[in-house]
Amino acid sequence: MRVLLLATLLVCTAGAVQAQVEIYDSGGPLRPEQTAIDVTFYDIDLRIEPESRRIGGNVTTVVRIVEPIERLVIDLDTLLTVTGISEIERDAALALEWERRAGRLFIDLGGTRDPGEEIAVRVSYGGMPRVAPQAPWDGGFVWAETPGGQPWIATAVQGEGPDVWWPAKDHVSDKPDSVALHIRVPEPLVVATNGRLQRVETHTDGTRTFHTLVSTPISAYNVALNIAPYRRVESELQSVAGDAFPVVFYALPRDEAKARALLPEILEQLRFFERLLGPYPFRADGYSVAQTPHLGMEHQTVIAYGANFDPGAMTGGRDWGFDALHHHELAHEWWGNLVTNADWKDMWLHEGFGTYMQALYAEHLGGPELYRAYLATQRRGIANRAPVAPRESRTSGQIYFDSGSDIYSKGAWVLHTLRWVIGDDAFFEALRRMTYPDPSDERVTDGSHTRFATTDDFLLTAEAASGQELDWFFEAYLRTAELPRLVLDRSGGTLALRWQSPSAQPFPMPLDLEIDGERRRVPIPPDGLNLSVPPSATVVIDPDGRVLRENQSTPVLHAP
Secondary structure (H helix, E strand, O other): OOOOOOHHHHOOOHHHHHHHHHHHOOEOOOOHHHHOEEEEEEEEEEEEEOOOOEEEEEEEEEEEEOOOEEEEEEEOOOOEEEEEEEEEEOOEEEEOOEEEEOOEEEEEEEEEEOOOOEEEEEEEEEEOOOEOOEOOOEOEEEEEEOOOOOEEEEEEOOOOOHHHOOOEOOOOOOOOOEEEEEEEEEOOOEEEEOOEEEEEEEOOOOEEEEEEEEOOOOOHHHOOEEEEOOEEEEEEEEOOOOOEEEEEEEEOHHHHHHHHHHHHHHHHHHHHHHHHHOOOOOOOOOEEEEEOOOOEEOOOOEEEEOOOOOOOOOOOOOOOOOOHHHHHHHHOOOEOOOEEEOOHHHOHHHHHHHHHHHHHHHHHHHHHHHHHHHHHHHHOOOOOOOOOOOOOOOEHHHHHHHHHHHHOHHHHHHHHHHHHHHOHHHHHHHHHHHHOOOHHHHHOOOOOOOEEEOHHHHHHHHHHHHOOOOHHHHHHHOOOOOOOEEEEEEEOOEEEEEEEOOOOOOOOOOEEEEEOOEEEEEOOOOOOEEEEOOOOOOEEEOOOOOOOOOOOOOOEEOOO
16 A cells, blocks of 8 residues: 655656665666576564664575576665675575675675575674655654554555665565564564564563564565554454464554454454455464554555554545455455565556455445445546556556556456456456466465466456456556547437547447436447437436446436
8 A cells, every 4th residue: 555756756867866766666677686586585683773763683585596696686775784794504604795886785696606506695784774754655664652652663665665674685576485584672562573473582681582484475575563562462263265364463552452343343354355355365374463653554464554443544534334444455465465466567456456345345335335436436536647557667666656546546447347347257256366366276375376467467367257358448448548438429319429449459348328217238339339219318328337438427318
C-alpha cells in the first residue's frame, strides 16, 4: 500500500536524480553482476538502539552463482557505514576487498566464481538509517513513542527497497528461500517481525535478542521490524487446507482489549480469502498483525497495522462494515506475496487485485448494492495518466509516478468489467488459478508454490478459464492510458452505438441495455450497431455500471 511522490527528484539535475534513484528507488533493469546470482538466504543480525536511533551488526547473504562472476554487487544506503566485508567458509571469515559506488557495494571475490557454486558474504555495518519522511508512502525507519513514552519503531520500505536499512539485492525478481533474523533490543521491548519466533535470548546488559525464521520465500522489501512493548493476543485458524496455523496480534498495552475485539474479524477475513483464493499461503510461518505508528504495509506474515482500530482509516473515513486497512494488507498475502510481480511494471497485480478484493468483501457483507457503491468511490479516482501495465521495465518509483492511484482504482475496475465479460464462474476460476495454478499446491507449506507473474500470465489464465480471446480487452484497459469512449445517438426509432477506442485493436465490448425495463445484452461490431427501438421507449445504457469507459455515467435516453 503506497503512493509515492517523486516531485523532489524532478527538480534535481540529471546526475543527482540518477544517484538518488540508485539509493532510494527499487527495481528496474539489473546489472549483469546481479542477474548472475540467485539469492537463497539472508541472515540478519542487528542491534537496534532507540535512544541514539542507530542500528548495527552483520548481514550474511548466501547466493548461488548462475553465470560466471568476479564481483558481487549488493545494494546499501550511503547513510550506513560499512566496517568490513568477508566471505564465510566453514565458520572462517576471509576478508574481501570492496568499493562503494553510490548506493551499491562492489565486492571483489578474488577470482571467477562458476555457475553452481554457492558463496556466503557477510557485510558488517552500522549507522543512523534513513528516517521515513512520511511512512509508508515515503519510507525508511520510523522512530516514534507509544502514548506511554516508550520506543515504538517500525520499518516500511516498499518503494525504497530493503537497502535503506540492510544490505541486499534490491530487486523484486529475486526472493531468498528463507531469512533468519536476530534482532537485539532493550527490555521490555518486543520485536514483531516476519516468520515464526524461535526463541528469545536474554542478555546481562538489559537487552534481549529475538530469533525468528522465515521458512518460505519472501521479497526482500517485505522484511520488516516492528518494535514496541507489545502484548501478544493469540488465536488459531483452521485452514481450508486441513491444517491449523497461529494468528497473533501484537498490540500496544493500552490497546490490548481493542486488539482482542478485532481478532474475530481478522479470522473472518482470513476465512473469506481462503474460500475465494485458496489457503493462506504461509501457514508454516503463521500470520500476525503488528500495531504500528504508520498507517500500514503488507509485510509477509506480519502485517503493519496503523489504523488505530478505525475501520475507515484508509477509506476517507467511510466505514464499509469492515476494517479496510487490515483487509487490504491481508489481500497482499495472496496478491503480492504469494503471486509477485516479476517487475514493478505489473504492480497492478498487487494493488488493483487487492483493491478489488475489498469490493468483493463488501458484496459478501452487503450484497450487490454495497459492491457497486464501493466501486463507485474507486471510479472517481481514475486519472488515466499512463498505462496501468506498461510493457517496459519500471522501478517502483516510476510506476507510482506514472500511473499513480490507477494501479489501485483502475486496476480494480478492470477486474470488475472482466468479471462481467467472462461471467462469474470463469472469473473466479481465473482468480483461483492465478493464486494456485496447480490445485495440489494448496496443501504445500514449504513455500515452493510462491511464484512470479506478469499481466500476460493473467491474460492467459483468464482466457483458459473463459474459453474467450481477450487480447482486445487487456490491450484497451491495461496497455493503453486512455479509456474507450461510447458514442451514441438516438434518432426516431434508431439507437446508434459504437466504440471509439484508443488502442490499436478492435474493441468488441458488448453492452447491457434496458429498454422499457427489459434487459438485454447486445454485441457492438467494429463499425457500430444501429438498433431499432420503439420511439416512445426509455433506454438505459449499462444500467449496472459494469463497463469501464470514458463517459462512465449511466445515460438514460428518453423518448425524443
